Amino acid sequence: MIHFQDVSMVYPDGTKALSSVDLHFERGEFAFITGASGSGKSTLLELIYREMEPTGGEVIVDGQDVSKLPRGLVPLLRRKVGWSSRTSACCRSARCGKTSASPWT
Ligand SMILES: Nc1ncnc2c1ncn2[C@@H]1O[C@H](COP(=O)(O)OP(=O)(O)OP(=O)(O)O)[C@@H](O)[C@H]1O
Ligand SMILES: [Mg+2]
Numbered sequence: 001m002i003h004f005q006d007v008s009m010v011y012p013d014g015t016k017a018l019s020s021v022d023l024h025f026e027r028g029e030f031a032f033i034t035g036a037s038g039s040g041k042s043t044l045l046e047l048i049y050r051e052m053e054p055t056g057g058e059v060i061v062d063g064q065d066v067s068k069l070p071r072g073l074v075p076l077l078r079r080k081v082g083w084s085s086r087t088s089a090c091c092r093s094a095r096c097g098k099t100s101a102s103p104w105t
Helices: 041-048 071-081 086-101
Strands: 002-010 015-023 054-060
Touching: 002 041, 015 041, 015 054, 041 054
Parallel strands: none
Antiparallel strands: 002 015, 002 054
16 A cells, blocks of 8 residues: 655755645555646655655555665565556557658568
């Protein structure tokens, strides 16, 4: 499971990316994270796999507070976490379209 408890993220330059976020996903749950550009989607994902730590609140993955995870166990955390980006899916189909329309194929 993935649990956010009152999570905030302020970047070192003062940009507030997330403010008091609460969310909960159970194992096997299918969820979309949507929002305008700059609304904090990437920040949220980066907190889940501990690319960085929240400036406030707790991010819990599989029962573990990721901020308290010893650095050596971060690779194990990352093996548990995956997501699909709409952007990469679009890129793949765009590449397919370009290839099949190419005069060199
Ligand atoms: N390393 C950083 N330093 C400072 N501000 C940042 C940093 N990364 C992101 N931000 C800012 O944090 C906010 C959230 O950015 P984030 O990239 O998480 O949004 P997003 O929803 O993923 O946007 P997009 O849809 O364009 O990918 C934005 O205001 C962004 O400019
Ligand atoms: Mg993003």
